Amino acid sequence: KMKKLKAVLYLNQFYAGRGGEDMAHSGLEIDAEAKGPGIGLQAIWKDEMEIVKTISAGDNFINLDANYELVKDEIAAAVRAAEADVFLAGPAFNAGRYGVACGRVCELVSTELGIPVVTSMFPTNPAVEMFLGKVLIAVSTETAGGMRKSLPQFAGLALKLAKGEALAPAKVDQYIETGIRINEVDEHSAAYRVVAMLLSKLNGQPYVTEVPLRKEKQVAAAAAIKDASKLKFGFVTTGGLVPKGNPDKIKMYAADSYGSYEIDVDTFNKNYYESIHGGYDTTAVNEDPQRLVPYTAAKDLEKRGIIGSVAPYFLSTSGIGTNVGMSQQLGAAMAQQFLDDGVQAVFLTST
Numbered sequence: 001k002m003k004k005l006k007a008v009l010y011l012n013q014f015y016a017g018r019g020g021e022d023m024a025h026s027g028l029e030i031d032a033e034a035k036g037p038g039i040g041l042q043a044i045w046k047d048e049m050e051i052v053k054t055i056s057a058g059d060n061f062i063n064l065d066a067n068y069e070l071v072k073d074e075i076a077a078a079v080r081a082a083e084a085d086v087f088l089a090g091p092a093f094n095a096g097r098y099g100v101a102c103g104r105v106c107e108l109v110s111t112e113l114g115i116p117v118v119t120s121m122f123p124t125n126p127a128v129e130m131f132l133g134k135v136l137i138a139v140s141t142e143t144a145g146g147m148r149k150s151l152p153q154f155a156g157l158a159l160k161l162a163k164g165e166a167l168a169p170a171k172v173d174q175y176i177e178t179g180i181r182i183n184e185v186d187e188h189s190a191a192y193r194v195v196a197m198l199l200s201k202l203n204g205q206p207y208v209t210e211v212p213l214r215k216e217k218q219v220a221a222a223a224a225i226k227d228a229s230k231l232k233f234g235f236v237t238t239g240g241l242v243p244k245g246n247p248d249k250i251k252m253y254a255a256d257s258y259g260s261y262e263i264d265v266d267t268f269n270k271n272y273y274e275s276i277h278g279g280y281d282t283t284a285v286n287e288d289p290q291r292l293v294p295y296t297a298a299k300d301l302e303k304r305g306i307i308g309s310v311a312p313y314f315l316s317t318s319g320i321g322t323n324v325g326m327s328q329q330l331g332a333a334m335a336q337q338f339l340d341d342g343v344q345a346v347f348l349t350s351t
Contacts, residue, residue, distance in 0.1 A: 002047075002048075004047065004050050005048060005049035005050075005085045005162045006083060006085050006162075007050065007084060007086050007087070008053045008054075008055065008079050008087050009037070009041070009051050010088070010089035010090070010101075010106075011035060012058065012062075012098045013056060013059065016029065016031075017036060024058040024060040024061070025058050025061050026057070026061060027058070027061055027071070028057045028061075029055070029057070030056075032053055033051070035054045037090075038054055040148070041155045044152060044156075045159060049085070049158070052084070053078060053079075053082045059095075062101045062104070062105075063100055063101055063104075072108055075108060076109065076112045079115065085116075086116050086117070086158050086161045087106065087109040087115050088117070088120075088154070089105050089119040091121065091138075091140040091144075091151070092127065093121065093122050094121070094124060094142045096125060099121050100126070100130065102121070103130055103131035103134075106118070106135040107135055116162070118135075118136045118138060118157050118175075119137055120137065120139070120150060120153075121176075122139075122140050123139060123176055128176060129328075132176060132178060132179075132325075136167075137175055138153050138154040138157050138176075139174050181210075181211075228307045229306060231308045231345045232310070232311060232343050232344050233308070233310050233311065233343065234310075234311040234313075234315070234338045234347070235293050235295065235310070235313075236314065236347070236349070237293055237314060237317075237348070237349045237350070238316075238318065238319025238348075238349075239277055239280075239292045239316070239318070239351045240252065240282070240316065240319075241316045242259055242261070242273065242276055247259075250318060252278035252318055252320075253278040253279070254321040254323075254326075255320075255330075256322070256326055257317065258315055258316060258334060259315070260313055260314075260337065261313055261315075263312050265295070265296060268289060268290065268295060269288070269290075270286060270288060273289040274286050275289075275292065276318060280351040292349055298310045311338075315334050315338075317330060
């Protein structure tokens with residue numbers, strides 16, 4: 001008889017049977033048995049695989065960075081000790097906090113332990129955009145009412161990963177398209193396939209492209225400023241300007257963070273600031289940081305009543321090679337910082 005494969009499952013407080021929203025703050029728990037959806041998953045796997053541990057935590061608890069930092073090593077250690085063949089989280093359906101928690105723990109297990117991971121979400125769950133490409137995401141229904149419908153493909157993907165089998169295309173195995181293409185041998189050459197595709201297109205027949213174009217979201221421009229003299233302005237730069245020594249360790253390429261730096265007119269000069277951007281000649285900026293963040297010029301506009309006021313700090317990152325998802329994340333965080341400070345308009349200087 002073949003040895004059963006081992007799985008570890010992550011659940012939130014609700015699906016682990018610990019309570020609802022009143023328990024969303026509850027800490028980490030590790031159980032040596034299947035719970036909630038895990039029981040349904042095991043029923044699908046029959047004798048092939050079993051859940052040897054269920055890890056659970058409250059959604060509010062795990063999504064607080066300070067708490068996550070406290071428990072992430074414990075999570076990794078529990079999965080390592082279980083000698084798991086695969087790690088699962090969810091299904092999270094369309095629940096945002098739960099989705100983010102599932103994505104985080106999956107990414108942790110994948111990077112720390114190299115164990116295959118899979119979660120399950122509805123395609124519009126906000127966590128999908130955050131973790132797509134890093135974590136395999138099975139397609140679930142929108143709500144838990146579709147649990148029975150969602151578990152078979154979730155279970156199937158987990159079993160394939162545990163066995164080390166190759167995945168079929170996204171539409172076949174029912175996971176959210178990752179944009180990663182795997183090479184495979186086809187009986188027809190590329191020239192034959194492209195002509196066949198063109199003929200189908202010209203004749204109005206169905207065809208499937210091998211290289212789907214990315215669909216970017218359209219972002220509506222903000223309304224034009226009518227009266228700048230009443231507004232508080234802030235400075236943002238993607239030109240990589242930082243205090244000398246780069247205290248926040250912002251990357252020169254593919255940045256995943258930004259810095260917020262107070263401006264003191266007496267020290268806002270080449271002795272104290274430098275650009276760490278890896279994509280343009282920074283000589284001019286390193287001679288005078290105000291070429292990138294013209295703060296005294298803005299203060300002059302303030303004195304003349306052309307603008308209302310200027311925030312006494314600037315936000316900075318290096319805008320080169322950062323992917324769209326991370327750019328959106330950084331932009332949203334910067335915007336929130338400005339909104340919290342009452343900033344109503346922004347000078348955005350680039351390279």
